[in-house]
Amino acid sequence: MLSLDSPTLLMTQAIVQWLLAALLMCERHSHASARFWSLALIMHGTGNLLLFLRPLMPHLAAILLYNGCAACAFSVSHLAFGRLVDQAVPRWVMLAPVLLICVLMLIFIDDIAMRVVVTSVVYGSQVVLISLMLKRGTWPPGSLLQRWLVISSALFALCFFVRALLCWLDPAPFTQLLGKSPIQAILILGGLAYGIMCTLVILLAKLEWLNQDLLRKAMLDSLTGVLNRGAFTDMGTQALKHGKFPISVLMIDVDHFKQINDRHGHAIGDQALRLCAEALQATLRTGDILGRIGGEEFCLVLINTDKAQAQTIAERLRAAVEAIPFVDNMETTLTISIGLITASKPEKLESLMQHADAALYVAKETGRNRVVCAHENPGGETLSPVLVAMQP
Numbered sequence: 491m492l493s494l495d496s497p498t499l500l501m502t503q504a505i506v507q508w509l510l511a512a513l514l515m516c517e518r519h520s521h522a523s524a525r526f527w528s529l530a531l532i533m534h535g536t537g538n539l540l541l542f543l544r545p546l547m548p549h550l551a552a553i554l555l556y557n558g559c560a561a562c563a564f565s566v567s568h569l570a571f572g573r574l575v576d577q578a579v580p581r582w583v584m585l586a587p588v589l590l591i592c593v594l595m596l597i598f599i600d601d602i603a604m605r606v607v608v609t610s611v612v613y614g615s616q617v618v619l620i621s622l623m624l625k626r627g628t629w630p631p632g633s634l635l636q637r638w639l640v641i642s643s644a645l646f647a648l649c650f651f652v653r654a655l656l657c658w659l660d661p662a663p664f665t666q667l668l669g670k671s672p673i674q675a676i677l678i679l680g681g682l683a684y685g686i687m688c689t690l691v692i693l694l695a696k697l698e699w700l701n702q703d704l705l706r707k708a709m710l711d712s713l714t715g716v717l718n719r720g721a722f723t724d725m726g727t728q729a730l731k732h733g734k735f736p737i738s739v740l741m742i743d744v745d746h747f748k749q750i751n752d753r754h755g756h757a758i759g760d761q762a763l764r765l766c767a768e769a770l771q772a773t774l775r776t777g778d779i780l781g782r783i784g785g786e787e788f789c790l791v792l793i794n795t796d797k798a799q800a801q802t803i804a805e806r807l808r809a810a811v812e813a814i815p816f817v818d819n820m821e822t823t824l825t826i827s828i829g830l831i832t833a834s835k836p837e838k839l840e841s842l843m844q845h846a847d848a849a850l851y852v853a854k855e856t857g858r859n860r861v862v863c864a865h866e867n868p869g870g871e872t873l874s875p876v877l878v879a880m881q882p
């Protein structure tokens with residue numbers, strides 16, 4: 491038969507808390523949230539074990555130590571979750587419950603029932619504050635962990651308020667902390683489950699952040715921050731499969747970029763590429779797919795954009811790059827040439843890029859800093875590029 495006596499459960503809870511803390515501390519490059527959470531677990535576990543030492547300690551010291559430890563543990567866990575979801579925890583929110591507990595313990599030093607009631611209310615309030623902070627905190631997009639943790643924290647807080655109410659109505663089961671009350675046992679088990687779940691959520695949330703960061707890094711070009719070639723090809727191909735037609739593809743190439751590198755050095759060349767990508771991105775709409783596909787070459791896919799609209803956008807991009815105040819002596823102006831093609835029905839991305847590239851070649855050959863559009867005949871067969879826009 492399962493024995494739910496509080497001493498065994500408290501001892502088990504303390505051991506589990508310490509083991510979890512030790513596990514978290516083994517992690518290399520651990521996050522502040524994991525470090526604070528392991529500290530909270532150690533404090534809680536220590537507080538639990540102090541209950542067993544009560545007979546050996548002065549009454550007041552034992553009560554202050556045990557309850558102070560628990561309040562500190564909740565404050566530190568508040569800080570841990572604050573770090574996890576990027577929320578600042580004011581110092582007074584951490585200190586006030588600890589001071590309040592000490593004062594209340596002094597007031598109710600000879601009334602164990604009231605001590606249980608007031609400590610339950612204070613701990614419950616601390617967990618409510620944690621739950622509210624978790625709700626407004628920053629989580630990985632689409633994460634279900636937030637809902638889990640907010641709901642379980644709210645339930646855990648509710649347990650404390652129920653405990654306060656039950657103890658107020660009938661103190662007997664709660665005044666023997668080391669006795670065998672089923673209600674006490676259920677509360678301890680609840681605390682144990684909550685501690686394990688919080689540890690897992692902290693680890694899983696960190697893993698989710700890390701995964702998203704890695705995914706982002708794997709998709710973006712590290713110099714300019716736009717999509718890299720692989721991610722651009724994947725997203726562009728998907729757009730051509732599922733996007734709304736007409737779809738326009740633009741090849742964009744920085745003019746005389748070799749000269750910029752030669753005159754000003756590679757670092758300034760890199761800076762020019764960054765400025766260029768920023769100007770392009772600032773001119774685009776959400777949903778437009780921009781990638782850096784080579785050294786100084788970008789490609790852009792515009793969904794639901796016909797040829798006339800694409801020409802207007804291309805001209806806007808060209809003007810935006812030309813307007814970049816690139817270097818102080820105005821010898822060097824940053825300009826781009828653009829070749830574009832519009833598809834009215836599904837086609838391969840590579841084929842559209844080739845046609846746009848051919849139009850880009852014409853733009854380069856005819857003086858640069860201009861937009862050239864490749865024509866598509868009614869049958870969909872692409873004809874040779876014709877110059878449609880030219881800047882002086």
Ligand SMILES: Nc1nc2c(ncn2[C@@H]2O[C@H](COP(=O)(O)OP(=O)(O)OP(=O)(O)O)[C@@H](O)[C@H]2O)c(=O)[nH]1
Pocket residue numbers: 713743744745746747748749751755756757758759760763784785786854858
């Ligand atoms: N700074 C910098 N330079 C790069 C990078 N990638 C490629 N390049 C340089 O870009 C230059 C491209 O030169 P070209 O292909 O001759 O083209 P261009 O000088 O722009 O001439 P046009 O395209 O004909 O106007 C080369 O000198 C490459 O070394 C990069 O990431 N950073």
